Amino acid sequence: MISVLIGVLIIVVVGAICFWAIDKFATDSRLANLLKLLVVLVCLGAIVQRVLPLTY
Numbered sequence: 133m134i135s136v137l138i139g140v141l142i143i144v145v146v147g148a149i150c151f152w153a154i155d156k157f158a159t160d161s162r163l164a165n166l167l168k169l170l171v172v173l174v175c176l177g178a179i180v181q182r183v184l185p186l187t188y
Contacts, residue, residue, distance in 0.1 A: 139182045147175040 150171045158164035 133186075136182050136186060140179050143175050143178045143182070147171055 151168060154164050154167045154171070158167060
């Protein structure tokens, strides 16, 4: 259980770093929004992949 929480925390931190990098380096706002949406979807998928085995 602790390893799952640590994994989810790492995923959230990496997602936050990606958000910061997108805000800093993306000049086009539409591109930035699309990249942020992609980061959110990838992070949610990774979190679901970590949490899903706990439901069995």
